[in-house]
Each structure stands twice: as structure tokens, then as C-alpha cells.
Amino acid sequence: MTLSLEASAVTVAYPNGHTALRDASFQLRSGTIAALVGVNGSGKSTLFKTLMGFVKPVSGSIRIAGGTVEQARKLKLVAYVPQTEEVDWTFPVSVWDVVMMGRYGHMNFLRIANAEDKRMVNESLARVGMTEFKDRQIGELSGGQKKRVFLARALAQNGQIILLDEPFTGVDVTTEEAIITLLRSLRDEGRIILVSTHNLGSVPEFCDHVVLVNRTVLASGPLEDVFTEDNLNRAFGGVLRQFHFESSTIQDHDGKTVKLLTDDERPLVFGKDGHLEYKDRTERQELVNKRIEEVGE
């Protein structure tokens, strides 16, 4: 079995007549971290629901590892890491209990954990660095720890396709980097990671593939080809706020000292003609050093 995810001409309509996705097609190969980018209501969550088999397309098809969504569900191939807001954090379960839920599909009728289940849970907890918190009630965790628990559940499930919904909301920078490192190691094992996000600045840092959606798939392909100013303008259709430094009131006489504050999200910076200035922190630092040298000369 080679892992792959393939949507061909998928159209999804809800019983109330609303067409959430029309003629959406994209392909992801084994060992990919893909960003699913689009505004609210663009069909990101509908696409997730379709991949998990909660809603059936009225036309078109989805193939997971060469089989149907239903077959993938039986094999527990698709794991879902929910948005923080979707979870009832007051629910009386511990970190261990939640990660063990990832094993339920592999257990017998009575869901009694065997040695293998416990080993997988321990291993998953260790991998996300949450072993010492295993007896905490889930509401007693920080934002980043909460995310890691549900990632551990996806690992315990041994999901080969992992869907993450807004993984960086309410997460501090250190945890964000830890999660990104983990996602990269999962990619290197050949899994497919699909991340739904509207945090554009973080996309170039950890994704190698981008699927742009706006009621359909506008573009899908390698980051360099798809994540362009033109495409993003099409996907966000004027919803995106833009700040043009060249027309800023602060010009040369201030030595171009401009401070830009955003609340939580990292800004996405395009250079002239819409090329990406840098992908992550390291590249940014290199760029800054280079510029300093240039000025020095």
C-alpha cells in the first residue's frame, strides 16, 4: 500500500441546499506537510469532514491509499486533531485517557487495553513530551500542552493521514516550534499531514505543499509555485489586510524604522513582485545579516 490522498472533482452540498465545495481536486503524496489555506467559510472544515467520511460528496470521489474513505476509516488511517475550541476541557478525563482513546479502534468489543495499547500510549506521550503530565485532567493544561495531547492521540491511533485544525492558535512560540519539529519527523516517516490554517505567516515555515480553497480548490502544488501574492489575493478576495511599506508615512528620514505589531499571527512578507522574502526565522536572520553586509560595503 502506498500512501496517497486524492480528491477528484468533489462537490459537497448540505441538505439545506448550500453548496460548500464545488469541483474540488487535489493530490497529496506520501511524506507531505500540506497547508489548507482559505478564509472562514471557504470549505476547509467541509473538506476535513469529507475526508473523514462525515459528509458524502454529491459527486466526485476521494481515494485514500487507493481505497475509499469508508475503507480508510475501517483501517483507522485518518486521524483528526480538533481545534481547541471544539473540545470540552471540563470533561473528567486525564491526559492518559485521551491518548488511550486513540487505541479504541484497535481494541476488542469491550475496549480493554492490552500491553501493546499501553506501549503505544506511552510512546506517543513521550514523543510529544507529555509523559510527566499523563495524570493531569485535560483542563489543567496550557494551550500548547492541550494541542500536544491530541497530537499524541493521533500518534497512538497510528494515523497515517493526520488532519490538524488551526494547530497554532493560542500556542506560544516555543511550543509552536516543538510541534513543527514533530510534524517534520512525522512527514519523514512518510505520513501525510494536512493543516487547516489562516495563519499565513507560519505556512512557509513548515509546509512543503499548499492547497488554496475558496468554495473550490483554487490551486494545489508545491509551496513555491502556489503560495504567491496573486494566488493569495484570489483565495482571500480582498479580505486580507495589506500594509505597503513603500506607501508608509514613515519614510527615509526616519531611517525606515517601522514597527508592525500583530496579535498572535505571524505576518507574511512578500518582496517586490510578490516573491517570498524568507520562509522561517533562520532564513530571516541570514537575510538580515546579508543586508547589513550590503549596507556595510
Added chain:
Amino acid sequence: MNWLAPLQYPFMVEALLVSALVGTVCAVFSCYLILKGWSLMGDAISHAVLPGIVIAYMLGLPLAVGAFAAGLLCALSVGWIKSSTRIKEDTVMGIVFTGMFALGLVLFTKVQTDAHLNHILFGNILGIEREDMIQTLIASAATLIIILLKRKDLMLFCFDVAHARAIGLNTALLHYLLLALLSSTIVASMQAVGIILVVAMLVTPGCTARLLTDRFDRMLLIATASSVLACCLGVYASFFLNAATGACIVLAQAAMFAGAMLWKNMRSPRAQAGT
């Protein structure tokens, strides 16, 4: 006053045993009901069973069968109306259960007045008839066995439906199973406290336990202990107070909850101030 006097009467001993069993079923189920957020559904279904009971009585069927069918009908029609209109679920429930309860009351006056049906509204565990007791025992045992066998699946269903589905559980089936268990729990407890007060049995033990623990397994145990204690206390107190047994049981449940709340507030004043 002789404190052991009630135990000299076989009907009291029977009532204590039956109410302890009913209390156990209700306690276990209440943990799922409150975590799923279905308390209002519990109230709705408990009222909606009335027409089913009256019709079953008129047809000479076991009352439990009519009650169970009417409870399920209420749940299914709420789901159907919600999905085919834009009305919110709690509003739909308000319409469906009052409608069905009113139908039950109208049917009730049409059939010949019989104390038997009155017992359904307010409970009559001290004078429970053999046939009703057997129905109560069967409903209790069946409900309890099914919940305990499927307790982990039901817990996951209450916690995270999306994950339950993703790992291959049949969530539609679990949804209807939980509704069916709700109806059968109501059937089991209506002889003890009557359908008007059944909702107290369906939510209070779970809430009491939830105050005292944040682990699900312990919550099941604490709920069961508090509910069995409340049921026995209620039956016992009603003997001396000469008051309605169902009401006494529900009062004891409420007292348990109040006690748990007091105990918790005294134990962690800082935690209370912090939230």
C-alpha cells in the same frame, strides 16, 4: 420511635431494594447524560412517555413497552423536526414534549379513572404491584448491563464524536443507543419517583459526583454511591414522614448535591475564589 420499624414490613424491604437498583441505573446513566449535555432531553422524554403509557394501558400491553416506545418517538421526532427546519433543538423539545404530555393528559381523562395511572405521574414504590416490579427489574438490569458493556464507547461518544467516527465507531448507532438507554432508564425509574420527577434522578447523581472528582471512572462510582444512599434515605424517611416516597427520594438527591457543594467549597476556598 423504633428506627428499625420500617424493616419489619416486607413492602418496605422490597421498596428499599428496588429503589437501590433504580438508583444505581439512574446514577450510571446520569454521568453520560450530563456530560453529553442532554439534561433537557431527559426532561423532555420523561414527560413524553405519558401518552405511551396510557395507550399501552388501554391496549392491555405492559406499560413499560408503551413508555419506551413513546420516549423513542419523542427523541426521533425532535431530531427529525430539527433537521428539517431552522428551529433550535431546545425549542423543538419544548414543543414536542409538552404536546405529547398534554396528549397523555387528555387520553388519561378519557380512560376510566384508575389509581394505577396516577402512580405513573408521582411514583408508588411502596405499593408497587408484582407485574410493575418485574418490568422495573427487567428494564433496570437490561439498561445497566448495556451501559457497562459499552461504557467506553459511550464515553468517547460524549467526549469527541469526530474522533469516535474517525476510528471507525458507528456514531449514529451510539446516538440512538444513548437515546434508547435514556428511555429505558426513565421506564426503570418511573415506578419509583414518577415521571414528573424522573429528571432529578437522571441528572442529580452525576452532577454530585462531578463536583467531587475529575475522573470518569470515579465519577461513576461516586454517583452510584450517592444515588443509592439518597434512594434508601428517601424511602426510609417517607415511612416516618408519611410523605410521597418519590418526592422524598428527590429531596434526598438534592440534599446530596447541596452537601457535595458545601464540602467542596469548604475544602478549596481559594480555588473557588480563583474561578
